[in-house]
Amino acid sequence: MTQPIGVEMPKPVLAIEDLTVSFDGFKAVDSLNLYVDRNEVRVVIGPNGAGKTTVLDLICGKTRATSGSIRFNNLELTKMREHDIVRAGVGRKFQTPSIYENLTVFENLEMSFPRGRKVLGALAFRRTPDVVERVEAVARDIFLHDLLHQQADLLSHGQKQWLEIGMLLMQEPELVMLDEPVAGMSVSEREKTAELLGRISQGRSVLVIEHDMEFVKSIAHRVTVLHQGKVLAEGSMDAVQTDPKVIEVYLGH
Template sequence: MNSFHMPKPVLSVEGLTVSFDGFKAVDDLNLYLDRNEVRVVIGPNGAGKTTVLDLICGKTRATAGKIDFNGKDLTKMAEYDIVRAGVGRKFQNPSIYEALTVFENLEMSYPAGRKVFGALFFKRSAEVIARVEQVAEEIFLKDFLHQTADLLSHGQKQWLEIGMLLMQDPELLMLDEPVAGMSVSERQQTAELLKRISQGRSVLVIEHDMEFVKSIASKVTVLHQGKLLAEGSMDAVQSNPKVIEVYLGH
């Protein structure tokens, strides 16, 4: 008997399809994500990349297929329940509270503040302060805790939003073009950050910057017209004739 068994993927997407007025934005997609993995999804515009994230986080409803996250079927769950189950999502534009300090932005994202009365009777406990400081250090903002968010650079705002998700300690973190508009040094720091935060969780990233993809990806998934075109290491994907034809060749 073979005693070695593969750990179950954290996320299993099977047969995922969504049609908008007969147009299949995502078409019979299968995707499996393991713990400690940074998966990057690439593909030309209109390939369905952002729609896949919308489907996983419940913003868009699937027409067919199943999204299994740790044994829960996300296609049947409300958006806020999906967040509670451990899925964190960062959109392309950072949604931070510009008038609040870095500390306050992080503090507001602490799960206890999420309940209806939680935000009103929220105690700034030692536990919360410790968590805020720990996350601030992870996202390179330890020295900016008491600065208002509007004074941060574009890259620092992106990190703050990642930090706000980390406060909730999600098991799956989804990021849509996290390094768009960042400086070269900020990109390098972001690569370091993503590798570090994938320890003990899964990270799913949509990205166009190939150098950045190369520096972070455990595995790359290429989408084209809502379908899976190729999957594997960055090197394998980059040398795949189909991928070069539809995507990298442009």
């Protein structure tokens, strides 16, 4: 696409360039370039061992890069600590739901309100109207408004996944990263999750790792295929699905 003269194209929210991480000489991620825009749902697919989860670990600071750059809104994340990356606006959900099962849905969401997450903030935390308003708004987004006062351990597996996504949304991140968000969900829960991701991508970026190709079709604006730590292919789901290289190393199996 030709850029109009004098018109500056929007910069990507996330710009990963020449990113490499080696474990005892094995390159789990190898000279990776990846760019994610605002309002985009980007899905990363690929065979087991392709480096998908490692990329999320690198972005959130859990794993340190051997070389390369990860820029988020012009911040260099490779130089930052995990909690500072969260405060900068990067939220991540792991494969297994990590919620407080002995607390209610409301209390789980309330605990994730930014003011309550720091030690001094937690000591002085009060359930003020802005907290209640934010909890109720997020609970509506994640289909749990009618279950606000239910203890979290009584939720279905899919509802627990939504609750953890809600805990991320309470922090108002600009980049949301989800690792296999529909694993173990029913068909109806997957459909509602697709609707949820479409909604939460408005005004932010969503980066998803997923194996369920039907779900990927329903949510992805662009798909990146990783293989042996490198980008094998990138584009629309239709383009990726018909790429002979992708069929050979991933979809053909």
